[in-house]
Amino acid sequence: MPKTCRTMGSTWPPGTITLEELRRATGDLHEEVEIVLHPKPTNDPNDPLNWKTWEKYLNFGLTLLYSLAIFGLISAATPTWSAMMEELGFTIELLNNGYATGSAALAVGALLFIPFALKYGRRPMYLLSLIGQIAVMIWSAKMQNSADLILTNLFNCLLGALAEVIVQMTVADVFFVHQRGMMNNLYVWCMSIGGSLMPIAAGYITVDQGWRWLWWWLAIILGILLLLFTFLYEETKFMPSINGMPSVVASHDVSEDRKSTDHKPLDLEPIDSIFTTVPPLRMSYLRRLIPWTTSEGSMLQLLHHTYQPFLIMATIPAVLYVALLYGLVTAAFQVSVTLVSTYLPVPPYNFNASQVGLMSIPALVGNTLGTIVSAPFADRLILWLARKNNGIYEPEMRLWLLLAFAPFFPAGLIMFGYAIGLGMSWPIVAVGIGMFSFAMPPMCSIIADAVVGVTFTRNFISTIFVFALTPWVTRVGVHNVMLTFALITVISLASTGLFIKFGKQWRIKTVRRYRTFAERQMDTRDKL
Numbered sequence: 001m002p003k004t005c006r007t008m009g010s011t012w013p014p015g016t017i018t019l020e021e022l023r024r025a026t027g028d029l030h031e032e033v034e035i036v037l038h039p040k041p042t043n044d045p046n047d048p049l050n051w052k053t054w055e056k057y058l059n060f061g062l063t064l065l066y067s068l069a070i071f072g073l074i075s076a077a078t079p080t081w082s083a084m085m086e087e088l089g090f091t092i093e094l095l096n097n098g099y100a101t102g103s104a105a106l107a108v109g110a111l112l113f114i115p116f117a118l119k120y121g122r123r124p125m126y127l128l129s130l131i132g133q134i135a136v137m138i139w140s141a142k143m144q145n146s147a148d149l150i151l152t153n154l155f156n157c158l159l160g161a162l163a164e165v166i167v168q169m170t171v172a173d174v175f176f177v178h179q180r181g182m183m184n185n186l187y188v189w190c191m192s193i194g195g196s197l198m199p200i201a202a203g204y205i206t207v208d209q210g211w212r213w214l215w216w217w218l219a220i221i222l223g224i225l226l227l228l229f230t231f232l233y234e235e236t237k238f239m240p241s242i243n244g245m246p247s248v249v250a251s252h253d254v255s256e257d258r259k260s261t262d263h264k265p266l267d268l269e270p271i272d273s274i275f276t277t278v279p280p281l282r283m284s285y286l287r288r289l290i291p292w293t294t295s296e297g298s299m300l301q302l303l304h305h306t307y308q309p310f311l312i313m314a315t316i317p318a319v320l321y322v323a324l325l326y327g328l329v330t331a332a333f334q335v336s337v338t339l340v341s342t343y344l345p346v347p348p349y350n351f352n353a354s355q356v357g358l359m360s361i362p363a364l365v366g367n368t369l370g371t372i373v374s375a376p377f378a379d380r381l382i383l384w385l386a387r388k389n390n391g392i393y394e395p396e397m398r399l400w401l402l403l404a405f406a407p408f409f410p411a412g413l414i415m416f417g418y419a420i421g422l423g424m425s426w427p428i429v430a431v432g433i434g435m436f437s438f439a440m441p442p443m444c445s446i447i448a449d450a451v452v453g454v455t456f457t458r459n460f461i462s463t464i465f466v467f468a469l470t471p472w473v474t475r476v477g478v479h480n481v482m483l484t485f486a487l488i489t490v491i492s493l494a495s496t497g498l499f500i501k502f503g504k505q506w507r508i509k510t511v512r513r514y515r516t517f518a519e520r521q522m523d524t525r526d527k528l
Contacts, residue, residue, distance in 0.1 A: 070163035072198030078341035079203035079357040080211035100466040102157035107459030109161025121293040141215035173236035185375035192367030196360040203357020327461035362430040366437030374442040396503040410486035412436025417482020
């Protein structure tokens with residue numbers, strides 16, 4: 001049975017928490033393992049952590065649909081490139097530059113909008129982004145020149161950047177630590193579904209109805225999604241209050257009995273009981289759909305969230321590691337999408353738009369298999385490892401699953417690069433795509449808490465590689481480009497072992513910096 005979290009000593013490094021406790025049954029005949037809930041829920045039924053299970057899954061399901069749609073429309077354009085080149089006279093260099101512009105906008109978008117999600121809530125940002133994306137889809141359907149191409153890519157991805165971070169904010173709002181691995185795997189899977197299925201649909205729409213109809217259909221889909229969010233999505237940013245006063249953690253008797261002196265806090269001050277006033281009632285349906293929920297804090301606090309992610313990333317090794325690894329993985333995937341759209345429509349393949357779109361199926365199959373294999377074990381693994389560690393959870397425990405999948409990524413990149421570069425049969429190209437896609441869900445599900453900085457780095461790396469792709473391929477060949485990617489990822493993945501072994505020591509050394517950053521976060525729950 002779950003229990004709320006205990007007060008922890010200041011000597012524990014950031015990220016170390018009690019995830020399980022042993023509770024002796026009457027007569028000490030046996031022991032039962034209890035999961036300790038992090039973060040700590042209140043006694044307020046409006047607290048998303050206390051929502052009914054179906055309410056949580058409805059809310060999270062909407063965000064998954066949002067992710068699927070946004071990542072789908074970001075990836076949808078590549079099968080239309082040949083038709084656009086024929087009708088509008090665009091060159092492959094211009095189309096690549098438009099794609100790279102979108103990657104740069106994905107990096108900047110999070111910096112611009114996420115502080116507002118912290119200040120005013122998640123709900124208004126979802127709604128505003130959907131309204132903006134509908135307008136961009138209509139603009140794309142009416143595209144006439146290179147300026148339209150660049151600007152639609154810019155605004156499309158600027159607004160789409162929210163999907164890269166706000167969904168994970170929602171996960172943190174609604175689910176406990178021991179549940180988030182599964183949810184992040186589902187999020188990454190929906191990213192891949194959108195990025196894989198939409199190009200398939202785009203290819204057939206381009207052949208049957210013309211490339212402009214792709215954007216009209218996307219506008220319709222986003223309109224439906226806007227209606228669903230308007231009437232079904234509730235704000236997940238929790239503003240605790242009881243008659244205007246902050247609510248506190250629900251009452252629990254607390255007793256600390258650590259078996260391991262390695263993890264025993266030195267300055268623990270156990271709380272025997274915490275009493276609350278009568279909990280408030282669940283808000284009405286209409287009250288739960290208010291446009292925004294404003295947090296306390298000045299505009300200066302709001303603005304510092306645009307640069308603090310970079311300070312976190314530059315001074316906390318684990319965040320920098322995740323940012324670089326995530327960046328390389330997604331950059332390699334985006335480069336593969338660009339290469340498929342560039343090389344398969346020409347000899348020896350001569351694929352039409354629908355056939356180019358179908359080459360997204362291997363990525364979908366690989367990502368789906370990777371999610372099926374890894375998702376059920378993501379949270380079970382950390383519970384098992386925490387149990388072996390006297391109930392103590394360390395963030396490095398999630399890295400073991402990553403290592404199990406790591407070899408598939410560089411191997412798939414090399415197979416894909418050599419197959420497409422040397423004009424081998426398309427099934428070999430497809431197997432390579434499927435192989436590195438299989439490794440992506442567990443590799444991308446370790447995204448750190450400083451998600452804005454991580455996302456910026458990911459898209460910054462992608463932008464550099466996509467902009468440099470054409471001259472790079474011309475100079476050394478496709479197979480050598482992908483070989484270089486594979487070698488870089490091998491080096492990055494090899495560093496995972498260092499974090500498993502020394503990660504806790506490095507976290508101990510950054511305790512002061514971590515707490516300084518944590519105190520500046522606009523997090524109402526931590527102020528309980």
